[in-house]
Amino acid sequence: MDSNSKEIILKGIPASPGICHGNAMLFAQSHIDIPIYDIDAEVIEKEKERFEKALITTREEIFQIRDQVSKSLGEDEALIFDAHLMVLEDNALITEILQHLEQNKKNVEYSFNEVVERYINFFKTIEDEYLRERVSDIKDVSRRVLNNLLGETKTGNDSKHQTRIIVSEDITPSQAVGFDKSNLQGFITNSGGATSHFVIMSRSFKIPAVVGLHNATEKIKHNDYILIDGYQGLVFINPTANTIVEYNKIASKQLQIERTFEEELVEKTETLDGHSIELMANIEASDDISESVQNNFDGIGLFRTESIFLKKNGVPSEDEQFKEYASVVQNTNGKPVIIRTLDIGGDKLINGVHDDSFLGLRAIRFCLENLTIFKTQLRAILRASVFGDVKIMYPMISGVEELDKANHIFNEVKDALLAEGIAFNPNIEVGAMIELPSAVSIIDLLAKKVDFFSVGTNDLIQYLMAVDRMDDRVSHLYQPTHPAVLRSLKTIFEKSDDSNKHVSVCGEMAGEPIYTALLIGLGAKSLSVSVSRLPEVKHYIRLMNLGELRELVKELLTLDQAEPIEQKLNAFLEKL
Ligand code: PEP
Ligand code: MG
Numbered sequence: 001m002d003s004n005s006k007e008i009i010l011k012g013i014p015a016s017p018g019i020c021h022g023n024a025m026l027f028a029q030s031h032i033d034i035p036i037y038d039i040d041a042e043v044i045e046k047e048k049e050r051f052e053k054a055l056i057t058t059r060e061e062i063f064q065i066r067d068q069v070s071k072s073l074g075e076d077e078a079l080i081f082d083a084h085l086m087v088l089e090d091n092a093l094i095t096e097i098l099q100h101l102e103q104n105k106k107n108v109e110y111s112f113n114e115v116v117e118r119y120i121n122f123f124k125t126i127e128d129e130y131l132r133e134r135v136s137d138i139k140d141v142s143r144r145v146l147n148n149l150l151g152e153t154k155t156g157n158d159s160k161h162q163t164r165i166i167v168s169e170d171i172t173p174s175q176a177v178g179f180d181k182s183n184l185q186g187f188i189t190n191s192g193g194a195t196s197h198f199v200i201m202s203r204s205f206k207i208p209a210v211v212g213l214h215n216a217t218e219k220i221k222h223n224d225y226i227l228i229d230g231y232q233g234l235v236f237i238n239p240t241a242n243t244i245v246e247y248n249k250i251a252s253k254q255l256q257i258e259r260t261f262e263e264e265l266v267e268k269t270e271t272l273d274g275h276s277i278e279l280m281a282n283i284e285a286s287d288d289i290s291e292s293v294q295n296n297f298d299g300i301g302l303f304r305t306e307s308i309f310l311k312k313n314g315v316p317s318e319d320e321q322f323k324e325y326a327s328v329v330q331n332t333n334g335k336p337v338i339i340r341t342l343d344i345g346g347d348k349l350i351n352g353v354h355d356d357s358f359l360g361l362r363a364i365r366f367c368l369e370n371l372t373i374f375k376t377q378l379r380a381i382l383r384a385s386v387f388g389d390v391k392i393m394y395p396m397i398s399g400v401e402e403l404d405k406a407n408h409i410f411n412e413v414k415d416a417l418l419a420e421g422i423a424f425n426p427n428i429e430v431g432a433m434i435e436l437p438s439a440v441s442i443i444d445l446l447a448k449k450v451d452f453f454s455v456g457t458n459d460l461i462q463y464l465m466a467v468d469r470m471d472d473r474v475s476h477l478y479q480p481t482h483p484a485v486l487r488s489l490k491t492i493f494e495k496s497d498d499s500n501k502h503v504s505v506c507g508e509m510a511g512e513p514i515y516t517a518l519l520i521g522l523g524a525k526s527l528s529v530s531v532s533r534l535p536e537v538k539h540y541i542r543l544m545n546l547g548e549l550r551e552l553v554k555e556l557l558t559l560d561q562a563e564p565i566e567q568k569l570n571a572f573l574e575k576l
Contacts, residue, residue, distance in 0.1 A: 024220050170190065299389070301336075303328055339390060431452035459507070479566075505519050512533075
C-alpha cells in the first residue's frame with residue numbers, strides 16, 4: 001500500500017458478495033498478463049529453449065484439437081487449424097522473434113508479444129479480406145504460445161504466485177475455470193452483468209466480484225492496492241488504513257452471520273408455517289459437492305456440464321464425460337441429479353466449436369446441429385444413470401418441434417446402448433428448461449413431452465426484456481421484479497401445476513433472498529441455487545411465512561413497475 005496515494009472509490013455492479021483486499025493484476029487487452037524483465041546475455045539460449053518447447057507443446061495442442069474437431073464436426077471445420085499450424089511454423093515470424101530477443105535482452109514472452117502485435121497491426125491494414133481475416137488465427141495461436149510460455153514460468157520468480165485481484169475488461173467463462181483459485185482474491189471488470197456466466201462461477205468459487213465499472217482498467221494500475229466490497233459493488237483504489245479497518249470489521253461480522261446460517265444446516269427447509277421447500281444445488285463440477293451439500297440439501301437441481309468442455313477448451317471424449325458425471329452422481333447419496341445437456345454458445349466459448357451469439361446457435365440449437373457432440377454427451381449421461389437418480393434436461397427449448405427432435409435423438413441413443421448391451425436407467429426422466437418467452441406461452445404443450453421443468457430466470461429475463469445479460473450499459477433494464485417477469489413466473493407455476501409437472505427454479509433469482517421470497521410467494525416449491533448461497537437461502541426460507549408472502553405477492557402483482565415491487569420485497573426481508 002502506498003501511504004501517499006489518495007483513496008479513490010469506483011462504483012460498479014455488485015456481482016459476487018464478499019470483501020477482499022490485495023494487489024491488482026491487470027490483464028492486458030489480450031487477457032494475458034505478460035511479464036517484462038531484463039535477461040542476462042547468458043540466459044538468451046535458455047529463453048530460446050523455452051520458446052522452442054512452447055512451440056512444440058502448442059503444435060501438439062493444435063493437432064489434438066484438430067483431430068477432435070475433425071471427428072466431431074467434420075474435416076471442413078477442422079481446416080481452420082491447418083491455418084493455425086501454418087502461423088506457428090512461419091519462419092519469418094520465428095526469426096524476427098529470436099532477433100528481438102537477442103537485441104533487446106528481454107524475456108521471450110515479451111519479445112514474442114511485441115513481434116506478434118506488430119504482425120497483427122500490419123495484417124489489420126491489408127485490403128485483402130482473406131488476409132485480414134488471418135488476424136484472428138494469429139491471435140489464437142499467439143494466445144496458446146503465451147499460455148504455454150507462462151505456464152512454464154509459473155514456478156519461476158514472477159508474480160504469478162502472489163494472491164491477486166484480477167482487473168480486466170472482461171473475463172470469459174473459459175478463463176474463469178482456468179484460474180488457479182488458490183492465487184485468486186477477487187475480480188473487477190469493465191463490462192459484464194450480474195448474471196454473466198463468469199460472475200455465476202465467481203459466486204460458486206466464493207470470490208468477490210464487482211463488474212460493469214466501464215473504465216476500471218484505466219483507473220487501476222498493475223500492483224495498485226485494492227479493496228473490493230462485493231456486497232455494494234464498490235472498489236477502493238489505495239484504501240486508507242481506516243477503510244481497511246472498517247471493512248475488516250464488516251468481514252468478521254459477515255463471518256459470524258455465516259456461522260449462524262451453518263448452525264441451521266441440519267434443519268428442514270420449510271417455511272415458518274410448515275410448508276416444505278425443496279432446496280437443491282447448482283454445480284459446475286463434482287468438486288462443488290461438499291459434505292454439507294450431500295447431507296443437508298435435496299440433490300443437484302442444475303449441473304452445468306459446459307465447464308468440462310471449457311476446462312478442456314474442446315470436446316471431451318465420452319469416457320472423460322462419463323467419469324465426471326458418474327463422480328457427481330456417486331457423490332450425491334442417491335438424491336436427484338439433474339444433468340443439463342451442453343449449453344455452449346453466448347459467452348461460453350470453446351476453441352473452434354462455438355457461436356458467440358445469445359440468439360444464435362446456442363445450447364440445444366447447437367447440439368441439434370452437432371449430433372456427434374450431442375449423442376456422445378447423451379451416451380455418457382445415460383451410462384452414469386446406473387449410479388443414482390439421474391435426470392436429463394435440455395437448455396433453451398423454444399418449441400415442441402425442437403423438443404421432439406431432442407427426444408428423438410435421445411431415444412436413438414438409448415436404442416444404440418441397448419443394442420450394445422450397455423446398462424442405463426431406462427426410466428430416466430427428461431426435462432426442459434423454461435428460459436424463453438416462447439416456452440412460457442406454450443408450457444402446457446411442452447408439458448406433454450417432458451417429465452419436469454426448471455426455470456432459467458437468468459435467460460428468461462434476458463430474452464423477455466431483450467436485455468443482454470452481459471452488457472453493463474443496459475443492466476438497469478435487467479429487472480427481476482419487472483411486472484412482465486412476475487406474470488411470466490406466475491403462469492409457469494400455475495400451468496406446471498395444471499399439467500402435474502414438477503417445476504423448479506434454477507436461475508440466480510432463486511439464490512437472492514428477496515427474490516427467493518418472491519418466487520415462493522408466486523408458487524415455487526422447489527429451488528436450486530449456487531452452492532455458496534445454500535445456507536443463507538435455507539435460513540431465510542425458515543423465517544418466511546407462506547400465508548403472509550402470498551398476500552404480499554397478490555399486492556405486488558397489481559403494481560405496474562419494478563422499483564416499488566423491489567422496495568416492498570426489501571421491506572419484507574428487512575422485517576425478517
Ligand atoms: C438460467 O438461464 O437461468 C440458467 C440457470 O442457465 P444459465 O445461467 O447457465 O444460462
Ligand atoms: Mg440459461
